[in-house]
Amino acid sequence: MSAQPAAPSAAEPMTHRQVLEALSGLLLALFVAMLSGTIVSVALPQIIGALDGSQSQYTWVVTASLLASTASTPIWGKLADLFNKKLLLQISIVIFMVSSLACGFAQNTSQLIAFRAVQGLAMGALQILATVIIAAMITPKERGRYNGYLGAVMAVATVGGPLLGGLIADASWLGWRWCFFIAVPFTIAAFALLAKTLHLPTVRRTDVSIDYWGATLIAAGVSVLLIWVTFVGNSFDWLSWQTAAMAGGGVLLLAVATWVEAKVREPVVPLHVISRRTPALAILASLAVGMAMFGGSVFLGQYFQIGRGYGPTAAGLLTIPMMAGVLFSSTISGRMISRSGRTKPYILAGLVVLLAGFVGLATIDHETNLVLVSVYMLAVGIGVGMSMQNLVLVIQNTVPLREVGAASGAITFFRSLGGTVGVSVLGAVLANRVATNIAEGLAAAGIPAGGSAAAGSLNIAALPEPVKEIVRAAYGDATGHIFLISAAIAAVGLVAAAFLKPAKLRDSLDLPEQAPQQEAAARA
Template identity: 50%
Template sequence: MAHAVTEAKPESPTSGAPKMSQRQVLEALSGLLLGMFVSILAGTVVSTSLPKIISDLKGDQTAYTWVVVATLLATTVTTPIWGKLADLFNRKLLIQLALAIFVVGSALAGFSQDTSMLIGFRVLQGVGAGGLTALSQVIMADIISPRERGKYMGIFGAIMAIGTVGGPLIGGLLTDSIGWRWNFYVGVPFAILAILLLQATLHLPKGARRKVSIDYLGAALIAAGVSVLLIWVSLAGQKGQFDWVSATSFWMVAAAAAALIAAVLVELKVKEPIIPLRLFKNRTFTFSVIASISVGVAMFGTSVFLGQYMQLARGATPTQSGLLTLPMIAGLLVSSVVIGQIISRTGKWKSYMVVGSILLIVGLALMGTIGYDTNFVVLSIYMFVLGSGVGMVMQNLVLIVQNVVSPSEMGAASASVTFFRSLGGTAGVSVLGSVLGTQVANHIADKSHELAEAITKLGPAGATIGKALQSGTIPNVSSLPESVRVIVESSYGQSVAFVFLVAVPLAVITLIAVCLLPNKKLGTKTTIERQYEEDAAASATGHAHSTGLIAAAAAELIDDADALIAGEPLEAAEAQARAGDGGEPQDGRVASIRSIEHR
């Protein structure tokens, strides 16, 4: 007797995934874009004004470096924490909170009376920046697939252009006309508008939420280890501090190493690590992290000291400095927008990132040849090449990681790549800042005879200038007499060029890592759609397993019924049931057999 069991067909894996129209995506992005604009504006508006700010607050090169490092360090440490929080709480509320923290820190920085206060408020600013950095990546992955993301790069490029290009110009104008403190206040009205716009426009589709725990111990150990290491790098060998080879250096390095080793051990054991070390089993993630570290050094480290070069080696005002750095920004924007569109249309990315890595190496090497009197046309070409390389590599490293990791690890993976990029930038600014300070001191020492002659000719005014230069504070170059200014400018020009050369080997590491990345084509599903697909697939597997069990039980019952109808005694059927099950017969099955016999 033939019997057929019909299996229910599960729904299509993505049938339940919510779809957003292009208009809905654009509406959702509007508040996010304004929030990013505020972040970019607040970060770039002070870039051309920092030499003036540090000079007014009587800070030295170490203070200059740490005003930048403080924000980057706080961003680095908090980015993965924000990524974890994104898996637990409302993402819209989180990004609004991050924006509020960011702007409060920025506004308070405007009231700073010395470099210590400024550094402290920049830490608060960095906490908010960590949230904006991590959450913007996660939210974008929620609503835009990797393949389609290039379509929106033009909009992002325009916003970045306004913030990146307008920031230094606005900062320079404010510093030259009203005062540098307004650099920190200018973003407040934009931030309030961004928070309101996010509330009105950002309606994220509901995705799966899993209960997570925050690894506060791991975060604290990472923060402690990285902070101590960076403090050691920035202070060792500096005038009035301690030597590279000294008892202080030994204890600081030992403490940093102990904290970082403990952090690794904690990350291996906790249920929800800040940086899931299992992600390093994925080749794409591992090589993206390596590339991110080195590109972070190149991007943050060199851009920070480019403003110093313009003002201290070329005698430019803050406003002029903003205008003179436009070629690098233009290269970054053009390459990121154009390549983003091409990647979106083709789904292929690797060849463009290899080219970008090569341009990064070439741009840094060319910038390593500059001096205080380099022709501006030549300098503009060098900066454009460097910016093009950064634009083609930086953001795509996050994109390709999001393309391969599980939706449940999207927040942690995106934040981790950004974490290591920020870590590279933080370490780069600290190390390169220390290198710059040492180089400037050495070059001025080499020209001490010329400097002494120039100062002597100035009389009493020269003695005051000499004391200021010996103190290590960053000078206001434009106010120096011509004879002294040329010496200072040439020293800073040579020193900044050396900083760019130091970054070249790191760019080579970026190229190697990019070449080793698996060349996987970009997907066409958003994170939410992929999550629905995974959940539906798991449900379908469970459904098939249950259906199979029911079908097997039904077949056994029918076979027993057939045997009973053929005249076999009930005891034989029960014995067969015991033999098949390895024990007592199932009550339901025997009851069914008895029912059939009775009938």
């Protein structure tokens, strides 16, 4: 029989002051992880241009970190149930610091993509471990308020990231490499704060079992499918032997992974949790939110710079409405949820607003009034702030404390998976649409077709003026199409959330002990 962790009665909620002290280093670590993604978003056109990269490589600089984060998230979540959470967090901070330095020293896009993948491992750890540690300290009902703080930190990082990235990219005395070097002092400060303020009881297990096969199969299956999505329609046709091999192989690997997860004693993704109605619907909604949010917002910086001709700093400033929406809606909805104990009304309202925002963004082109674009982005931000973290809370409310790590890891995994798939799919759609628009624009302008090769570069400043205008219009007009896809995905999330059972958040840190028959019935 498996050894059980410390009795739930030993886990008492911390005081507000103790929680805030512990959260200081924890939220700074999360801030570092979020900042690393957003600080690069606005500078990416300049980075890829300086390294002479392509649109496909542009997408993979983002996808590599998301993929590594996605594949490792359930592993980190499971490890948090088995080992010292604080030690795991400190290890992930060190990995993040080293990989950030490596990204800053990258000499070509291949190196940058590889180092970003390593950075993604740490990003996944920081995000899931922050969620798990908060769940270990605070009851679900009170967690709504602290999740508001979590959302606020994420919003500040997301707001400050593009602004800081733009300023660094525009500063000739710094250069884009400092977009990665800047993370180092934050990681050192986070490590020191955690060492001083975070104190959790160590839960020791005598029968630790890690599902390496399941983790490997899940990572391999997802990777193969994402590589297929990136190259299909460009390097080979949708109906081809490459498609059959890669898509079929990816699905087969994930099917075997599911079989493994059903058999092992300590699965990375606990099927008995995610197969219940409420967690399954919350995961589906979270997957859709992740796909729409990450996949849609990652290309906004590119739209403002290439499609509209703004510099990195200006592009960062132009994304503020979306981030302000996340900041205010996550903070306010978190406090209201803590008062009422109900999550479903806020999640539904958020997804409706998210859908409306993406429908608006689907109408933009290279001449759309920026006030309208700001309104649409604000709606997307409000929708994300009201839904994303609260969907995690829905699942955490249904599981005992000993399974919080695995359950949180599962929903974060699927949300990150949605984001990774979203970036890959929308990036592929955007690349194909841009190529078509550029070819049509060159033909209409009477420019020889050979110029289209140069036009495919993201180093816009090096292009002749007539070609430059054609490329800007191509990117500006193509962006609306990917937001239409994001709107359709958000609609799927809204339908899933509509079928969630209304439930009140519990006041206790752990679920009450249940008889074996009751627990078996709950899992049915």
